[in-house]
Amino acid sequence: MSTHKVSVIGSGNWGSVTAKIAAQNAIEHPDLFDQHVRMWVHEEQVNGKNLSEIINTEHENVKYLPGIKLPENLVAVTDIVEAAKGSDLLVFNVPHQFLVRLCKQLAEHIDELKKAAAPHPLRAISCIKGLDIKPEDRQVDIPCRLVCQHLSIPCGVLSGANLAPEIANEKFSETTIAYDEMDDKFNVEEKIQNDVALRLWKKLFHRPYFHVQTIYDTVGASLAGALKNVVALASGYVDGMNWGDNAKAAIMRRGLLEMVHFANVYFPDETSPETFMKESCGVADLITSCAGGRNHRVGKEFIIRKFINNDPSVTIEQVEADLLNGQSAQGVLTAREVYELVALGKRLSNFPLFVATYEIAFSNRDVKTLPLLLDSSPRGSL
């Protein structure tokens, strides 16, 4: 039987870690996977040398994952079509804002790519966290669906309590893979086919230090991964005010409930509360993100500057710029988009924490009103 060939689209911090894992498992399962795993690298110069060359000769991504040895069977390729061609398993792991542009580039060659993947069907998985919200259309979309739409191939989700530096160092972690290429879940043949694909993805990513659990709920996994960033921002507010562990747990609990409620409102019948409550991509990712991570850091620092150091002129964008070296904290963008969406749908009162998180960041709301806002919310909404 022909082996499966893997390409990772993206070579940032998390992209390089997932590529490392896939390359390790290709070696471990030669019966299943082609021995070379390719990684698309957006070429740039590092100390006068091409990043792709450094990766291919020194086996280290010195720019985005310094200090971590990459497997020698991981090959950097700078042309995205060339990087994907011949592979049947595509792993998307790029910053959210680049996804559509890259999909369009690949879409121009999709017939060629599908042909080169044969005898296997072309399949994808997304490790990208974020939402595509169009408040004016009152619509939400998720990264894996953008891949499906642009390339007309199935695309699942890999998401979990996965701080990349810890996994790069092979510290123990869990993750969730959600995959659903079924048109009809009651069609036995389709379900068997889907479960075969799900096992294949698990073989590609499961490591002794990286435990994979599998589910079908791609929507729930995507929403949890994006919305928890808003809660992480709010938990940063609590730590900025030094309100303690009780208050932080209260915010996280409420955040989890609003995440589930958001899923029910905007994707009715497409997602399960269990994904949020039981899986690594749900409650565990929320816990990890609220313990640290960039959204938590931005929320905390913003509150310290504005309310502890009493600087009314500080903006959250400025804090982002100062802390994240020009990058953005996904939670700030998501908080704004979620707010605009629920405001247009006249659903503000159903999401008191999401709304308060936005208003404290952008509308001069006093952070001290946060506990009272939570109290006034309708409990029955779940």
Added chain:
Amino acid sequence: MSTHKVSVIGSGNWGSVTAKIAAQNAIEHPDLFDQHVRMWVHEEQVNGKNLSEIINTEHENVKYLPGIKLPENLVAVTDIVEAAKGSDLLVFNVPHQFLVRLCKQLAEHIDELKKAAAPHPLRAISCIKGLDIKPEDRQVDIPCRLVCQHLSIPCGVLSGANLAPEIANEKFSETTIAYDEMDDKFNVEEKIQNDVALRLWKKLFHRPYFHVQTIYDTVGASLAGALKNVVALASGYVDGMNWGDNAKAAIMRRGLLEMVHFANVYFPDETSPETFMKESCGVADLITSCAGGRNHRVGKEFIIRKFINNDPSVTIEQVEADLLNGQSAQGVLTAREVYELVALGKRLSNFPLFVATYEIAFSNRDVKTLPLLLDSSPRGSL
């Protein structure tokens, strides 16, 4: 209408905090509550003076809650029957191991106490965390049921993400009150009566800094409050090994699932997974306890001494003694009792985290096997 009179049985750290809250709310709602709230104090000498006298003159529990001003309408009483007599609302907040003895003392005077509570029925609530496990009988009991059994009165539960020092300082927190005096939930009259009582308990404890949510599930609230201590111990192991936030979130996620499973196995049809997944007494209390607290501290220190500093002779009891000044970490006892119970029931494989937590503490199991143990567990058991 006659007002309700409140007695808090217990004056430790958490007992004094709950008494402070009740006394504040008695003042706030004079239409509902008698203006004096009594607190039973186990008399002891502090600097040559009676603790009860200090509380009644200086309005501070200098021994167990130093630095916190207590309301002047909170009155310390040293005789337990005298402390309870005339009150219709009894709040039990003593160390778990003293509960039965105190109940027996009160039970000898129960007719007298009920008469003195009239026209109101005598009701109780328990703030005590712990389980009464009799492995040889394969039985588990919960503190509030011990009160019901010994005194023949209804007893609810107050439990949540409630680190006492933070609440003493009026930092924001949530809690859950579970109360169920219904024989038959489908009897409308009984349900109305129960909800009246539930609102009364909420009035007694809800403060601007202490938000109360109410449920009926006394069993779930009790189990969550006790079992999370085992998970906190395990999360301490992770921090002792410095395995990082991903691993800690994985342990907490798994712990939450085993808590729900334990409830389903030992109290079938008596509890709801929602209590664990959605309430302050569930997921939020778990988060707070794994962030810090004494069980987490004991687990962490034990692992550091045994596996980082390589001292094979260290025992967890010794670490408890060193860290907690002779007190015990509830999680150590609960881990042992839960282990014995599930071992006798031949259910070890359904609780891999609980079992591993026990075996690492007591059976010389290497902590490094923890991730693998979790991987091998049956996922279908929920």
